[in-house]
Amino acid sequence: MKLKQKIVKVSFLANACHIGSALSCADIIQEIHKIKNKKDIFIFGKASGVSAYYCYKYPTKKAVEFLKKYPLPNKEAGLPWTGGSIGQGLSVAAGMAIADRKRNIYILLGDGDIQEGQTYEALLFSRQHKLDNLKIYVDRNRLQALGNTEDI
Numbered sequence: 001m002k003l004k005q006k007i008v009k010v011s012f013l014a015n016a017c018h019i020g021s022a023l024s025c026a027d028i029i030q031e032i033h034k035i036k037n038k039k040d041i042f043i044f045g046k047a048s049g050v051s052a053y054y055c056y057k058y059p060t061k062k063a064v065e066f067l068k069k070y071p072l073p074n075k076e077a078g079l080p081w082t083g084g085s086i087g088q089g090l091s092v093a094a095g096m097a098i099a100d101r102k103r104n105i106y107i108l109l110g111d112g113d114i115q116e117g118q119t120y121e122a123l124l125f126s127r128q129h130k131l132d133n134l135k136i137y138v139d140r141n142r143l144q145a146l147g148n149t150e151d152i
Helices: 003-013 018-034 047-057 060-068 090-097 115-128
Strands: 041-044 105-110 133-141
Touching: 003 018, 003 047, 003 105, 018 041, 018 105, 018 133, 041 090, 047 090, 047 115, 060 115, 090 105, 090 115, 090 133
Parallel strands: 041 105, 105 133
Antiparallel strands: none
């Protein structure tokens, strides 16, 4: 089953929402995991789309089980941190990157995250500390909460 079809199926079975958020980042999830090493860490900063990650990594039944527990962090699923308020993910990822410079820290943000001051501060921190092991991806789907990113 193709990933985007699986996301819709798993979201329905788990009685979950944020399907659009998951669909918009499905391709990015696949690309990150093609280049990411096993020792590297992946942070899903765009927490509302987490079903894309679960559907990519796990069989349908397990993905449904994990999604029903959202938004809890899920070490079993390979997610050491789960976002709450938007904008927090990059700070967490930057902290992990400075703590362990021997492995890459990949983070997926939504374009709504970019509007948060905490994200901007984390970018400044990352630049100041030359965190070359921090790999930032942004899902620029132009949608946030209840409308277009530019309108909110």
